[in-house]
Amino acid sequence: MPEGHSVHRIALQFRRDFVGHRVAASSPQGRFAAGAAELDGRRIVASTAVGKHLLLEFEGERTLHVHLGLYGAWDFAGDVTSAPTFTVADGRIGDDVRRSGLTDQLAGYRDGALSQATPEQLAAAQDAKGERNLRVGGRTTLRMSESDRELEAPEGDFPPPPVGQVRVRLLTETAVADLRGPTACEVFDPQQVERLVAKLGPDPMHDASRKAENRFVERVLRSATPIGLQLMDQSVVAGIGNIYRAELLFRARLDPHAPGRTIPEAALRRLWKDWAHLLAIGVETGQMLTRADLKTEEDYRRALAHRDARHYVYKRTGQRSLRGPGTVVMEDMGGRSLYWAPGWQTRPER
Structure with missing residues (x-):
């Protein structure tokens, strides 16, 4: 989906x-x-x-x-x-990437600059690079x-x-x-339209305000429902699906089974900001690029071309965790496949 x-x-x-x-x-x-x-x-x-x-x-x-x-x-x-979408089914990017300014964009990915862009700013940036x-x-x-x-x-x-x-x-x-x-x-x-939007949780690309962030944090903290289920609940936060859920929780070192009300508020605020950051990257590149350890152009070329190189845990069952000890496991959560690394996602930063 x-x-x-x-x-x-x-x-x-x-x-x-x-x-x-x-x-x-x-x-x-x-x-x-x-x-x-x-x-x-x-x-x-x-x-x-x-x-x-x-x-x-x-x-x-x-x-x-x-x-x-x-x-x-x-x-x-x-x-x-x-x-430019940088969606490369055949694994070839070459000169199109260099002409498009992808290297500069992905520098923004590393330092978080893209997460501050509105949809209109992203569109303007793409216009400046030259549309086809x-x-x-x-x-x-x-x-x-x-x-x-x-x-x-x-x-x-x-x-x-x-x-x-x-x-x-x-x-x-x-x-x-x-x-x-x-x-x-x-x-x-x-x-x-008003009733539909009122039923949905906040979407940081639609509303990046502190009020929207507070709404997300307060909703999670009110419930004992595991955070892994809350992130998939569109009335809690809008737009997150199975891939982003797995990757966001890994990046935050959060146990998917942790009750929402037990998660430190500071960790939830970082989670919201990280979602805004990854969402902006997805809008800009057309890919769910979730690994923050990509350093070279070749790293990005491979990540854009191959799913197993752009995610930490999604579809990596049985493989070594890319951070911390242990391997990636898959289990059912709420009728959907949950991918996570128990050896890493047990000690969230306070």
Whole structure:
């Protein structure tokens, strides 16, 4: 399932290519016909992500709410722009990395500078580095879900015909976005949006205020529920999924089974700041880079290309812990696979 950084990247994509444009909305699949008719012909005025929820605001106080769930994805085609993602399925980065300024960005990863950036600042930084124009005569070019990847498809006139079960299509004069397989796709009024956001825990990319941090800390400290379960509860903190949970707890040296109310407040505040830091990295790079011991360009090249080189514990069952004694174990927690290193995650810093 896409975690918070992926949905923020999708929101950024809509801000670049759709906000400010009037769209033709349709439901080729037919399951969203009434909702599409309500949005058709309206201008998109804002694009926001809160946790795993995408909110596309249209003029006339209508908002398209999308939750991708396990199988959802957005496909973008036409005259769309894409900032460098550094998603390297084939393991080759080469000169593209040096031209993009990745080395400078990842220096920010090490010193925490990226965690202070807003989504707008990240977008501006990407603009300054130079985006790629992906106008390709109607060929689908970019799929965005858990990660981003460019697609191969037959060329043809614009817009390309819908392929597969497209729940909703948003079309401008030059760009098109097709949504497939979401868990939720619905039109909200302002009151429904307000109720949704009120139910969610804080998201540091949406609200980086001290008030949001306090809300997270106070919620955790009120409960005896293990911290490993609380981090997956979207009403406690929004956007964290299985990978970020495992990696955040390892980085904080927190036992996933520790009751929330037993964790020192200072440790929880560091955990919140670390989540903001890793989330910003994910939005910037398109990858869940969670290891802080990457020093050389070759380290980063390998981490961007191979999952086992960018995580401390996730999917590393039975392997030596990268910090402290012992090995990584996997167990069930709340119906999800929990990865952690008992030899390391038992003595949180005070």
